[in-house]
Amino acid sequence: MPTLSTAPGRLRWKVAPQDPAERDRLAVALGIHPVVAQVLVNRGYVDSDSAFRFLDAPLDALNDPETVVDLPLAADRLASAIRAHERVTIYGDYDADGVTATTILLRGFRALGASPEFYIPSRFNEGYGINSAALNRIADGGTRIVVSVDCGVSAVEEIAQARARGLEIIVVDHHEPGPVLPPAHAVVDPKRDGASTFREYSAAGLAFQLLRAVRHRLDPDRRLNSDLARRLKLLG
Secondary structure: OOEEEEEOOEEEEEOOOOOHHHHHHHHHHHOOOHHHHHHHHHOOOOOHHHHHHHHHOOHHHOOOHHHOOOHHHHHHHHHHHHHOOOOEEEEEOOOHHHHHHHHHHHHHHHHOOOOOEEEOOOOOOOOOOOOHHHHHHHHHOOOOEEEEEOEOOOOHHHHHHHHHOOOEEEEEOOOOOOOOOOOOOEEEOOOOOOOOOOOOOOHHHHHHHHHHHHHHHHOOOOOOOHHHHHHOHHHO
């Protein structure tokens, strides 16, 4: 894989050496483009079985969502909120990952019988991350539980102010945390020190794992009606 080499006054990409024999063998075995095969070889997938499993990505190959720090705590609270019909607002980021993560939670919670709301801040007027003015408006609208996704791990002051207003915040973020975590009900972030065996989730990946865990709590025996089951079939 390419790596970025730093030198005084310049940056230079260093491209990993190719292995034509392994590349061509894997390309033929899986029927994939040689460039894709070379990327797989560079990542250590040199046999066709392991390479196919990586590309196929079956559910049983996913990490257990319960192993992500604070995710069980978040899932317990959200399952309870859905059962009690509490108002939940998903506060997402405006970039591609944040919008995707927001959509995953929004559609998933709806499929589980909830009626969540969502808020995406303006890139131009509000900027990145949680802002107190938006949280105040959300609280004024009657929400008491906010799930921040793709943002929130650095919003220590904003979340402290939100708590003073009676909001419960669940942070679902994949960015590097600072020295102090926000005073949220749960801070789901695999980059917390020693918190997870896998650190490189996207926000959308974390949202998917959280939704899996919530679904397992609400529907442990998979008894949802056929329409809900069809919409949630990817959750395992």
